[in-house]
Amino acid sequence: MLKIGGFTPLSTTDWPGQLAAVVFVQGCPWRCHYCHNVELQTREGGLPGGWLQVLGTLARRQGLLDGVVFSGGEPTLDPELPDAIQTVRSMGFKVGLHTAGVYPDRLEAILPYVDWIGFDIKANFTDYEAITDIPRSGLPAWRSLQAVLQAVKHQGLALEIRTTWHPQLHRDDALLALAQALIEMGIQRWVLQPFRDAHIQTAEHAELSASWAPPSAELLQRLRDTGLTLELR
Template structure:
């Protein structure tokens, strides 16, 4: 996962057909779209407040875009032939009503489109699916425990609906879960994997929490505890559930 680079392209007073609120851009990433070299666009705003958030400065949605969309599109145009894909991340990109127009504009340049989403807006996810080539869907926890992670009530319904949409559509996607030992016990990690397997998920990745960018001190676990977590037996059990399984550590 990439961190947002802010103020790469200062906002201007130009008027734009696309009003996507961009909070940052990573010009090059080899990890945000599997097997592809990509730029990552970070969209402002997220309805949730997960304590281990990787880009907490993007949670709020400011009145103006921090990065000029036209300048960013010009930059991507100069990268045609050098990059394979552009990934829309956040924040939560499906929060932005301009996401569909922005994706289509980038796709017209010839790039593959990746999308990182927590599934907070299933209707908009469905809207953009025809132009998206790969999706990384964040699954925070067992759906009965979502609110403890997101710090918002009734937060599980939307991502469950988004997952069901992806399972019924012809789009390549993976589910991924960021795990922290204070929030996800080994037993709960195992239960989550079994639930996703029963739903029909084929690609699953667990991402072990890392302290970089975290906004909450109580979550700053480091060293040997994280290296051993969530346990080799749990990881082996998960490996047996999914045709494609990956463990990602910092």
């Protein structure tokens, strides 16, 4: 049974343009320095009877919601995710997914059953370890993104590419290089979302909070000059 760390019965922001419920899957193998959901990193804990309760709520909201978003944590970590996706599809819901592309093979297997993906790109793929604290973590993310882009091309998968930005973790030149790499991959729209305070404040997170500053107008203009449609969230 899918291990649930949290549930939002109605959201208008987690899947742009859709009314969605959000299922937060417990567990993530990465340890991103700015992580907003630190409590979801381990596989311990979670909501007792969580998935059954979620299904009960969804059953009462058939015809009222457009879809269900699986978020996390990293939802592809859970081996029960494919069955959970099929269950909500059988209830008449569209399926959205938030992922960082940690498990390319698992992601590729479920892509035919997903309608929309919010794909988190942490940094340039060679710089992932500085964000995730996991060596070579950019390699699976790269593979996953290629699979997603193929699904966009061949099955009409809707895609949002986004990056969480903090001036201590993303140099201006590195961010510009990432923008150029996205353009070269055929990506036209990029969501840049600011670092946000976490529910659980670690010492590292408190330090990032103290040093946070928004991107300068000059940097934003240089990013737009690459040709990307840039959205700030």
